[in-house]
Amino acid sequence: MENVTNELGTGFITELDRYLYNNGRHYEIYEKLGAHPKTYNGKQGVYFAVWAPHASQVGVVGDFNGWNPDLNPMVPLADSGIWEVFVPGVALGQLYKYSLTTPSGKILFKADPYAFHAEFRPQTASVTADLSVYTWNDHAWVKKRENQDMLSEPLSIYEVHLGSWKRKNREEKEGYYTYKEAACELAEYVKNMGYTHIELMGIAEHPYDGSWGYQVTGYYAPTSRYGTPDEFMYFVDYMHQHGIGVILDWVPAHFPKDAHGLSEFDGEACYEYADPRKGEHPDWGTKVFDYSKYEVDNFLIANALYWVEKYHIDGLRVDAVASMLYLDYGRSSGEWVKNPHGGNENLEVIEFFKHLNSVIKERGKGAVVIAEESTAWPKVTDQPENSGLGFTFKWNMGWMHDFLEYMKLDPYFRKYNHHKMTFGLTYFTCENYILVLSHDEVVHLKGSMINKMPGLLEDKFSNLKLGYTFMIGHPGKKLLFMGQDFGQFHEWDEKDSLEWYLAKEPLGEDLNNYVRDLLHLYRKFPALYNNDYIWEGFSWINANDNERSIFSFIRHGKGVRNSLLFVLNFTPVKRPDFRVGVPKPGKYTLVLDTTHGLYQEKESGVDFKSEKTPWDDQDYSIAYPLPAFGAAIFRF
Known part of the structure; x- marks a missing residue:
């Protein structure tokens, strides 16, 4: 192979670069360290630079020099720990590593810490690349993001x-x-x-x-x-x-x-x-x-x-x-x-x-x-x-733990653990929380979300729909791991594809459609996201109905008309005569329930008129037939 000569003392890394880097303030250091296509003294090639403060000698090796540590030695830049070399003729897409001689004389072959590309595993070499070629078309998105306050925006994350x-x-x-x-x-x-x-x-x-x-x-x-x-x-x-x-x-x-x-x-x-x-x-x-x-x-x-x-x-x-x-x-x-x-x-x-x-x-x-x-x-x-x-x-790990412990219980025992669902509402303003049901909760024998749920098959799906409704109503942004929105049965395994056929089975498809309805409802009503971290964004109607395992609360929006009333029944007992207190007279429109999903505006028969019947420490109330494992959301 033709011997590839070096060009040293390039000046690509300046004294200012070294000063900023050695003081932890060089925020574009990846433009200097690593491998970069350059033209130097009329020659095209690649400039290599690496930080190796303890090495006695450093070289760059690759498929361009037969992986020979002696052919392209690097030179140290004074008092910085950085070594550099320009190698003419190296092209994009070529493999390389650094050869580093330790103080004891041992030679190590290391991938580039600043490499932009790497070989497909199990191979371990770095690959020369140029990040300046791609033409972006997302300028409108980036501009919009720059002017957004994400604390007041909807944030529902699909973990993949x-x-x-x-x-x-x-x-x-x-x-x-x-x-x-x-x-x-x-x-x-x-x-x-x-x-x-x-x-x-x-x-x-x-x-x-x-x-x-x-x-x-x-x-x-x-x-x-x-x-x-x-x-x-x-x-x-x-x-x-x-x-x-x-x-x-x-x-x-x-x-x-x-x-x-x-x-x-x-x-x-x-x-x-x-x-x-x-x-x-x-x-x-x-x-x-x-x-x-x-x-x-x-x-x-x-x-x-x-x-x-x-x-x-x-x-x-x-x-x-x-x-x-x-x-x-x-x-x-x-x-x-x-x-x-x-x-x-x-x-x-x-x-x-x-x-x-x-x-x-x-x-x-x-x-x-x-x-x-x-x-x-x-x-x-x-x-x-x-x-x-x-x-x-911040991920709300405490909420996640309490929520899952509650949801896994046989409904009979939920009345003794009512506090697991209410405790998160005592501290939701302490941090800017994201409610998470992540990959960590569906591996290592923890069971998938659907298999955490108690009861027979249909009960499992009903429980999960109910749990996701509570999650949407609880203050905080949201995260759900892939496969859990259609009821994946197996624990997640990185070696296998999700069980997508389950999303076409009746129960899986119904759950998937219901999660879709919840997410669209979440984005539609600012009350569910623009007051997430202040007390004014949430109020209980009844936090203490532990005997029936029913929760009712209101999400209040900031500067918007529509607030949302949530009613959730965590037992298999129907409540055809259920009554819930409401804060003001007027019409309460059912916008989503676990039986029908999301109602459209033109659908009729979903309005409930408040009555002057005090209930739940409120001056008014509405009567609603609450199904077993049922949830209902009303706007008013």
Whole structure:
């Protein structure tokens, strides 16, 4: 093979670049580090740069030089830990890695931490790519997003794992849909159902399917399982053009120990804490990022901005936030290090989140950042200037746990657990919550949503419709994992497609249509979303009817006429003489029930006139025949 010579001292990375990066403030560092097609001294090729502060020697190897570490050595840039080289003749789509010689003389071969593309697993090389080619067509969407306050907008999220949403019967790439193929079918389904956003699991490149994408080796590379970077740009663009937002799961908490990844990148602790009491997750067998290093913080914060700015992503759902905040997370006594004040809070992570969320708020053009935080850590969604972490939303894990525990009960025992459904209404204003029924709740022998429900088959479906109605009425944005909106029986398995045939079975189709009706109702009535986080948005009619397991409440809108009255019966006992108190005289129009779904405006026979009969501490009331496992929503 022809020997490929280097061009050194390029000046592509300036002294200012190095200063900003080494101080954690270079928010476009991915434009400098990594592999970038360039023309230098009249020659076309690729410029490579990598941060490897402990290495004694670094080279770039690939299919362009026979993977020979001696042919394209890199040179260090003074006092920065960065190495660079320009290699003429390297084209787009070529494979490469870095060869790093450790202080002990061992040579490591590592994928590029800033690579834009990667080989299809199980191969592990990085792939040269150019992100400047794709032409975007979602300008109207991005402009609209920039001017929206998502706290006051409807947000109903469809959580999706692309590799198992649908698969095709073909040999190529194990039957995965490509980004382009998935875009068309997924957008059609999501738009028809009425979801406002999708949340994608496992998009950043990862080596092991069973990690679901939560053990990342390529933070800047959309996984090649489904196609190229340009094809993922097309996917996001297509969603936006069809009115659908795209949220990505993002994992700044930890990374795997795979030999080609970030672990001991240059032979020593580089991206991770050196002390294993801080630098390893004993439960997960992974490494923990060292948030005390400016270069590591810069890697992650620039990565968050990269997805928002380069791929037009509408939000990031930050995984495993609690594991980052607590130094003793998953660790026993003696296995963790206290902070300088003697506590278990990771002070470096607190500052990292404040920095991250401030930058996204400043530059993200309306993009949101969502915390999967499973404890009672205060002020997760408050602003940094108020001692908050600055997230836009927080997953409401407490609500999810209480809701599922209640829904799984035999209806006879629900009267003894009434508080599980009312407790969430005592703290819903504490954070900007999203109510979640996520993938974590339908794996590992937890059972699918339909199989959590008690009773015979029809009762299971009735219970699930009732539970979803309560979820729509409860303050907070919404998230539902794929397959649970048509009653998937099997637990989710990343290796298999969803059981789509069940959506055509009578009970599955009825549930699917009902969830669609709920989602369209949710988007139609601002009372269900524009007052989510203030007390004025919700009031009980009767929170204490535990003997009959009936809940009745009102959602109040901000600056709108229509409020909504919810009545929900969580037992199989019909209440033909049911009466519910109402706050004012007038007409109460039934807009949805579990028997008929969503009523259309022109349908008759669904108006109920209030009576001057005091009930539930209200001056007026209406009588409504409440079915077994029945729910009804009235507008007034």
